[in-house]
Every structure is written in structure tokens, then in C-alpha cells.
Amino acid sequence: MSHPHETPVPGPAADFALALSAHLPVLETPRLRLRAPRLEDIEPWVEILCGPAGPHLGGPFTRDEAFAEFACACGTWLLRGHGLWTVDSRDDETLGFVLIGFEAGDLEPELGYLFLPSAEGHGYATEAAQAARGHARALRLPSLVSYIDPANTRSRQLARRLGATCEGDNAGSNVWRHWGAQHSGGQA
Amino acid sequence: MLPVARQIAEAVPVLTTGRLRLRAPRPADFEAWAGFFASARSVHEGGPLNRPAAWRHWAADVALWSLKGYGPFGVKDRATGTYLGEVGIYHGEGYPAPELGWFVVPAAEGRGIAHEAARAVLGWVAASFDWPHITNIIEPANTRSIALGLRLGGVIDPTLPGIDPGDVVIRHDLGGIR
Numbered sequence: 001m002s003h004p005h006e007t008p009v010p011g012p013a014a015d016f017a018l019a020l021s022a023h024l025p026v027l028e029t030p031r032l033r034l035r036a037p038r039l040e041d042i043e044p045w046v047e048i049l050c051g052p053a054g055p056h057l058g059g060p061f062t063r064d065e066a067f068a069e070f071a072c073a074c075g076t077w078l079l080r081g082h083g084l085w086t087v088d089s090r091d092d093e094t095l096g097f098v099l100i101g102f103e104a105g106d107l108e109p110e111l112g113y114l115f116l117p118s119a120e121g122h123g124y125a126t127e128a129a130q131a132a133r134g135h136a137r138a139l140r141l142p143s144l145v146s147y148i149d150p151a152n153t154r155s156r157q158l159a160r161r162l163g164a165t166c167e168g169d170n171a172g173s174n175v176w177r178h179w180g181a182q183h184s185g186g187q188a
Numbered sequence: 189m190l191p192v193a194r195q196i197a198e199a200v201p202v203l204t205t206g207r208l209r210l211r212a213p214r215p216a217d218f219e220a221w222a223g224f225f226a227s228a229r230s231v232h233e234g235g236p237l238n239r240p241a242a243w244r245h246w247a248a249d250v251a252l253w254s255l256k257g258y259g260p261f262g263v264k265d266r267a268t269g270t271y272l273g274e275v276g277i278y279h280g281e282g283y284p285a286p287e288l289g290w291f292v293v294p295a296a297e298g299r300g301i302a303h304e305a306a307r308a309v310l311g312w313v314a315a316s317f318d319w320p321h322i323t324n325i326i327e328p329a330n331t332r333s334i335a336l337g338l339r340l341g342g343v344i345d346p347t348l349p350g351i352d353p354g355d356v357v358i359r360h361d362l363g364g365i366r
Contacts, residue, residue: 005283008256012317013286016257023195024254039255064281068248071280074255075247078197079215081190104218104243139190 006067008039024077027085027131032124034085034098034131037074041086044094045070048114056152057114073099082109082139087128095119098132100141107170107182108143111136113158125158133162133178143180147173189215200253201316203261203308210261210275210305213250217262217271220293221246229294232330252279258286258313263305272296275305277313277322284349288313288322288360290336306340314365324358325350334358 008014021036028034049059049066061069070084077083082100089095096115102108113129136144146164148155149172156166156174164176189197200212225235225242237245252259260276273292279285288309290302313322323345324337337358338344345359 004285005279005281009286009317009319013257016316017253017255018257020196020199020254020257023192023199025192036254067281068244071248071251071255072244073251075249075251078193078200078212078250078253079247081193103247104222104239106240 003063003067006039006042024083024085025135027135029127029131031090032095032128032131033088033090033092034128035088037070037084037086037097041094041097042067042070044086044116045097045114047116048096051117053114053117053152056149056155072103073097073101076100076102082136082141085128085132087115087124089124095124096128098125098128100132100136100139100144106147108145108180109136109141111144111146111162111178113155120154126161129158129162136178141180143182144178146176146178148176150174196254200259200261201312203305203312204266205304205308207266208272208301208305208308209264209266210308211264212253213246213260213262213274217274218243218246220271220273221291224291224293232327232333233291248280249278252277256286258317260289261305261309263292263301272301273305275302275309277309282351283325284351286319286322287325289324290333302336303339306336310340310360310362310365314362317362319362321359321361323348323360324356326356326358327352328354328356 024036026035046063046066049061054060073084080102084099087096096119099112101110101112113125115125146159159176164178166174167177168175197212203210222239222242224230225237230236249260258277260274262274263272265272275290277286278289290306292302326333334356342358342360345357348357350357
């Protein structure tokens with residue numbers, strides 16, 4: 001089965017997409033680079049969302065559903081000025097993704113992190129999430145939370161390591177608060 | 189609005205017609221979409237959808253700009269600043285190619301708004317990209333949209349793929365516009 005919507009149209013359109021993406025901030029950490037997502041990042045994204053972690057992330061997802069999740073996490077850059085980063089190692093291997101996300105229905109901006117199974121166990125998610133969290137601070141976002149499936153032990157541990165505290169539930173997820181208070185994060 | 193959002197939005201082209209201004213989507217545009225997807229009018233577009241699902245659908249379309257270099261324009265009344273709808277190039281899951289699509293709020297229907305905006309978008313596509321043609325992909329029951337596609341000068345081309353079986357595919361050759 002082919003997926004033409006996942007393939008860039010080469011030429012001036014692809015060039016313009018790159019020019020627009022150049023406005024997105026790039027964050028560098030000792031081992032990692034957080035950069036603008038590109039269409040070809042859909043492969044590692046699908047590997048994560050359609051893999052064993054899918055049910056923890058709101059899935060399970062079909063490949064097309066995963067594409068829609070990817071695109072909508074990218075769309076907040078233009079709409080709100082924060083969004084999804086692809087996380088690469090310093091030798092340009094994609095390890096996963098972090099995001100400062102927002103959806104209608106969420107009460108406030110969300111810090112999220114999604115990593116390939118092969119990239120787990122090295123502290124990459126912590127390093128990338130700390131960088132994204134620092135960026136959210138620099139943006140002066142009035143509040144930041146992580147919505148975490150109560151069954152997702154690794155993600156809970158990471159939220160705690162980042163300094164967040166679990167304060168209750170929202171629509172079946174635990175709400176882990178990084179800072180701020182509910183209802184101060186904007187609306188959509 | 190955070191600076192990054194403003195920078196990307198300002199980099200998206202602005203198209204101006206006699207009555208209309210087409211510019212990058214803004215968060216406030218979402219209210220019209222939430223209303224549309226909550227209503228029976230959205231049956232031709234995969235609706236009805238609740239508010240979070242409508243946001244995901246719409247934000248994914250907006251993301252086309254930075255992912256693919258084309259996307260939807262928010263359409264405003266130049267005189268009043270009122271939001272009238274959205275016209276642009278869409279390319280969601282299952283689309284065989286970029287598609288010219290349109291949406292107007294109920295109050296803007298029957299005034300030729302979609303026609304005027306779509307002509308501007310066709311001109312922009314012809315001038316900006318090297319594509320031989322662009323299509324509309326329309327459910328057969330959506331007779332209003334089919335009529336508009338033909339009024340814009342398009343021709344029904346049964347050889348081109350749609351999204352779902354039975355879709356009407358209207359081809360707009362861009363060579364004649366260039």
C-alpha cells in the first residue's frame with residue numbers, strides 16, 4: 001500500500017516548506033538536537049505510535065491515524081508558536097520526539113515525549129524533555145502539564161524526574177504538573 | 189501569539205481579491221470549524237466531529253504549510269474583517285495528490301465567496317509551483333461543490349484517482365492560468 005500523503009512534492013513546494021520550517025527553534029543539548037519535524041520523520045513516528053507504546057499514547061493507532069496525530073502536533077507551531085520537535089543524536093540518527101502540545105479539550109499546554117524502543121535506557125528522553133521544558137519556561141507559558149496513562153510507568157518516572165507532581169485525573173490520564181495553575185494556559 | 193507563530197504566519201503568502209483577503213490560518217478561525225464539524229453540514233467532510241477531534245483535523249491541515257509548503261488560507265472580508273471560511277490546498281491521509289478545497293461559513297454562502305477565493309488560490313498555485321494540474325476530490329452527493337469546481341473551469345476526469353470509491357475528481361489545468 002502506498003502513502004502519497006506522506007511523500008513530499010519535490011520542487012518549489014518542498015523548498016517553501018523548508019523555508020517556513022526554518023522559523024522553528026532548534027534546541028541543542030550535550031548529546032541531542034531538537035529540530036523542526038519533516039515529512040520523512042513519519043517513519044520513526046509510526047514505529048512509536050503503532051508499536052507497543054501506542055495504547056499509552058491514546059491509541060492503538062492505524063498508520064493513517066498516526067499521520068494525523070503527527071500533522072496536528074506540527075500545526076501548533078503556526079497556530080500557537082510551540083509544537084513538535086524531532087530529536088536526533090549528534091550524528092543525525094532520529095531517536096524520538098518531544099512536544100509542547102495543545103489540543104482543544106486540553107486545559108493547558110502539554111509537555112510530551114515519545115522515543116523509539118531502541119533509544120530507551122540512555123536518558124535521551126530526560127535530556128530532550130528538560131530542553132523542551134526549559135524552552136517552555138523561556139516562552140513564559142503560564143502553565144505546563146504532562147498527561148500520562150496511569151499504566152505508563154516509564155513516563156511517570158520521567159515526569160517525576162523532571163520535577164512534575166501528579167495532581168489528579170483528566171479524561172482517564174494522570175495530570176502531572178510542571179508549573180502554573182489550571183485555566184491559565186490559554187484556550188482553543 | 190508567540191513570536192514563532194507570527195513569523196511562520198507572516199511568511200505564508202497573503203492573496204487579495206476584490207472583496208477578500210486570504211492569509212495564514214489563525215487560532216480564532218477554529219471557532220467556525222468547531223461549529224461546522226458539530227453540525228450536519230460536515231457529513232461530506234468526515235463529520236460530525238466533537239471539538240477535540242475537530243481541532244486535530246484542522247490543526248493537521250494547518251501543519252501542511254511547514255510540512256509540504258502549501259496549505260489552507262483563512263478567508264476574510266476585506267471591508268469588515270469578518271472570517272468567511274477557508275480555501276486552499278489540502279493533502280490529508282489517503283489523498284492521492286494535493287487538492288484544491290474550500291469551506292465557507294453559513295453566512296457567506298450564496299455570495300460567490302468560495303469562487304472568488306478559489307480563483308485566487310488557483311492563480312497562486314499556477315504561479316508558485318510547477319504542477320501541470322490540481323484537482324478537487326468531491327463526494328458525488330456534494331452537488332454544490334461539484335458545480336463550483338466546474339464553474340471555476342475544471343473538467344471531470346474519471347481517469348484520476350479520488351479518495352473514496354465514487355468520488356468525483358475535477359481537474360484544473362494550470363498551464364492555461366500561467
